[in-house]
Amino acid sequence: MPKRPIHPKKQINRTKESYHESVENLPPHEHTGVPIEPDVKVNLERIWLELGKSDDLVIREIRFERSELVAAAVIYIDGLSDSAIVNSYIFDVLKYSLHGNGEQDGDAVNKTVLAEELLHGIGSIHTVPDMASLYRNMLSGEAIILLQGSCEAYRADIRQWKGREVTESTNQTSVRGPRESFTETLRINTSLVRRKIKDPRLWLETISVGRVTKTDVTLMYLNGIAKPSVVDEVRNRLRAIDIDGVLDGGNIEELIEDERFSLFPTIYNTELPDSVAGQLLEGKVAIMVDGTPNVLVVPSQLVAFFQSTEDYYQRWIYASLLRMLRFISVFISLLLPSMYIAITTFHRDMLPTSLLISLSAQREGVPFPAFVEALLMEITFEILREAGLRMPRAIGQAVSVVGTLVIGQAAVEAGIVSAAMVIVVSVTAISTFTLPAYSMSIPIRILRFLLMGMAASFGLFGIIMGLFVLLLHLCALRSFGEPFMAPFGPFAGSDNRDSILRLPRWFSFNRPSTAQPSNRTRIRKRS
Structure with a gap:
């Protein structure tokens, strides 16, 4: 349940001066636990100063009728968010709720409550509990909505930026098979895999990595097929990363691999969605990093580097x-x-x-x-x-x-x-x-x-x-x-049906045991 807003005319417990005193000793860019103030002007001033009065920061205010008090504000980053949605949709909702027939100050609380109820009714809008979440979501392209008297903010997922279109891979070409490859946009990459695996057991988990870059890293696996211990290990290694920035999947690969001094890569990477989908069906886990077209797949074996999707x-x-x-x-x-x-x-x-x-x-x-x-x-x-x-x-x-x-x-x-x-x-x-x-x-x-x-x-x-x-x-x-040398060492006879040779599909009834999937049945035998 949303917190009950404070009447705009009542004395705010923490004034602008006391608020700045409480956060002035914080380390730069560390806002964990810093609350969102009920006074919109205090929040706007802090955001404006924290971002260095950047030119791409857009702040739009809505005031109460016949009053100088700011009733609401919408904040977003120009170039990362779709400004047309803000102008044509979000503002209409706020104006309708805040500019009703009642013009007395006593109606301000009811108007704010109505605005919160309308925002909660929109599926793509969620609450923001503190300043750390506010900055992270705003700099990811979402619009932030502040309401006077509310100790919570709201975020609207209106991310829209220029990205490379889905094209043919230049590094992993194939004669027969799909031509599409991953791009630098995380959500496009997940959708490319979703198109191939239309199953509710395809689960996604997103983890923010990097103290400064706050890079989104998505964990993708098939629940009930992938080995739970492997999924937990991948999740724990990703959450244990403590670094200032992640700009490519290679940064993640170097920090989570088992053998850091070996010449051989123990994590497979690919640009092809069909390759990722095929390995997910074998019980493996995919790691997608926002901003890079290469997807990591774990656990990996040596034989996987000799296999092509067109096989x-x-x-x-x-x-x-x-x-x-x-x-x-x-x-x-x-x-x-x-x-x-x-x-x-x-x-x-x-x-x-x-x-x-x-x-x-x-x-x-x-x-x-x-x-x-x-x-x-x-x-x-x-x-x-x-x-x-x-x-x-x-x-x-x-x-x-x-x-x-x-x-x-x-x-x-x-x-x-x-x-x-x-x-x-x-x-x-x-x-x-x-x-x-x-x-x-x-x-x-x-x-x-x-x-x-x-x-x-x-x-x-x-x-x-x-x-x-x-x-x-x-x-x-x-x-x-x-x-890493499976299925040769330790030797697994059934897995050698798809190692040096690729035997027919109808001969491979089970998934490879190299990834130790929970469900090994791939093709059901005819009765």
Whole structure:
């Protein structure tokens, strides 16, 4: 029940001076527990000063008839709120309730009560208990309504700002399947998933993260399918974040992941709504951050980074072959330069005689050993790739492709590197692009250099030892308490129906046990 307003003519218990004395010692931007005063003018003055008299702060006042006393005020941020709704709807309600036939001061209390009752009858308007909530909601694009004599304010959800339209993803492209991708607007992102999962069990929880930015972070999961302990763990980690600002989902990912010093990402991120919807159906939890088009999904496994959404939109035979090709490409990208270094440096007897003679002839004029040769080419290609990403799109792609060809050809003609090394580095770089998840290609590129150093030092033995340590590290990783290497370690036979191979839909009756969903039944068997 709303609190009974105080008569405007009665003495207000706390005057403007006493109010400022009570809040003058507060730390900047800390208003938790600061009450909303019944005098509208006191609240308006504080808001005006706290926001530094900003030009985009809009304050509209309504006064009692034949009186200088402010009866109500509407406050909003220009550019974040829809001013047309304020002018055509909210003001009409306030004027109707505050400008009735009665013009005597004694009717002011009844008018304020009527205004509160009308506001409570509007579904999109809710109460604001204190100044901290007032600032948070106002700076999120909502309009704040203050009534004379009321110790509560009201917020109207009229958020409207310019945002990017739903377009095709530029980072995760697919040949077959939906083309839409997430945007920077949180509510649009949640609606894209709602369109695909029309079930009341799809629950959303919004948490404000960041002492200064107050960024909205939405937790999304299917109740009854997602594991409750995982949902609780995600919620607790988000609420435990104490930072001044969150500007992207990467800030959240870095603060809640299990292994903070591992090269491998243990949290999956995607721009595709259908990918999020598919993983929610498997019992996972999605984390959406306002202001970023990337959605985080937990818990995650290594195999998820090799899967593409279009694998599930085409025949299972094609999808299985393409998925196997991705695994082979990753091994090529990781091991090809180091294998070349190890064989040409320590194990030349493994090569056929004709190939050995050809490689030796190519390396006659090269002044560097194979390791230095590979290192120079790999670093050069990484520089060109990074330059292609940062340069304007009109010339970025041309520079990365043409620059690689020109520099490679010039290096061979100058005798700095051999032609075989250019081929090895080119095939290695192209293999990296087969991964659907860009976040997984980065650790592969870093580990490539480490394995090259092991190969130059110990040959094939160094490569084997490096792979052994890498496998142990992957098996030790956890994603929100769940094994990162599942379903391979620990081994789950039923989950391997959708790991390296994607078996037919009618063969996968249960959801993967990697996320330990509460309800594992996916397809009911025919009787």
